[in-house]
Amino acid sequence: KAGVTQTPRYLIKTRGQQVTLSCSPISGHRSVSWYQQTPGQGLQFLFEYFSETQRNKGNFPGRFSGRQFSNSRSEMNVSTLELGDSALYLCASSILGSGETQYFGPGTRLLVL
Amino acid sequence: AQTVTQSQPEMSVQEAETVTLSCTYDTSESNYYLFWYKQPPSRQMILVIRQEAYKQQNATENRFSVNFQKAAKSFSLKISDSQLGDTAMYFCAFMKRGTSYGKLTFGQGTILTVHP
Numbered sequence: 001k002a003g004v005t006q007t008p009r010y011l012i013k014t015r016g017q018q019v020t021l022s023c024s025p026i027s028g029h030r031s032v033s034w035y036q037q038t039p040g041q042g043l044q045f046l047f048e049y050f051s052e053t054q055r056n057k058g059n060f061p062g063r064f065s066g067r068q069f070s071n072s073r074s075e076m077n078v079s080t081l082e083l084g085d086s087a088l089y090l091c092a093s094s095i096l097g098s099g100e101t102q103y104f105g106p107g108t109r110l111l112v113l
Numbered sequence: 114a115q116t117v118t119q120s121q122p123e124m125s126v127q128e129a130e131t132v133t134l135s136c137t138y139d140t141s142e143s144n145y146y147l148f149w150y151k152q153p154p155s156r157q158m159i160l161v162i163r164q165e166a167y168k169q170q171n172a173t174e175n176r177f178s179v180n181f182q183k184a185a186k187s188f189s190l191k192i193s194d195s196q197l198g199d200t201a202m203y204f205c206a207f208m209k210r211g212t213s214y215g216k217l218t219f220g221q222g223t224i225l226t227v228h229p
Binding site (some may be wrong): 031032035042043045048050055056088097098102103104106 | 145146148150155156157158159160163165204208210211212213214215216217218219220221222
């Protein structure tokens with residue numbers, strides 16, 4: 001089975017722009033979670049989607065949003081980018097999002113200048 | 114809210130030796146899951162081991178085993194016969210059972226270096 005894929009792998013944006021990141025889960029997995037990883041804050045949960053519905057949300061401003069499509073692929077969007085949004089964004093998929101193992105993608109490294 | 118603490122920012126071990134990474138967590142929940150993930154320099158997060166809190170038996174996966182002490186809220190990882198490929202950042206993570214859909218709460222990580 002193919003693993004979790006994320007595109008693009010690297011991205012450079014300037015402050016004020018917006019960005020969309022994409023995640024394709026493992027076939028058969030319906031839950032997709034997103035995390036932000038920074039040296040200062042570590043790994044923080046952004047949100048989780050299941051069957052096109054956001055079921056859980058972390059403590060991030062409304063500039064961070066996401067969605068999930070009927071094929072379980074997910075996108076996350078960050079609007080009005082700030083320097084502090086520079087991070088590695090990881091997505092993870094699992095079958096149901098209820099305690100089974102989450103399988104992570106390789107991440108998208110975002111640099112905001 | 115749950116918190117996960119890894120008190121060892123860095124550890125090192127010689128190849129073929131055994132090393133133990135510590136993790137403690139704080140929760141009022143009784144049903145939950147605990148995980149150890151490794152993140153090598155490639156940044157790909159890989160599951161090492163998973164433990165269900167209602168199971169008293171400690172999980173093992175080949176050279177990796179855990180010491181799960183529910184009352185003490187402790188979840189340490191033991192790596193036996195360490196290999197150079199074990200060099201990575203190791204994260205302890207917690208997930209509440211039930212409505213905490215898809216949310217892993219991570220510790221700050223422990224950088225493990227295996228020396229030849």
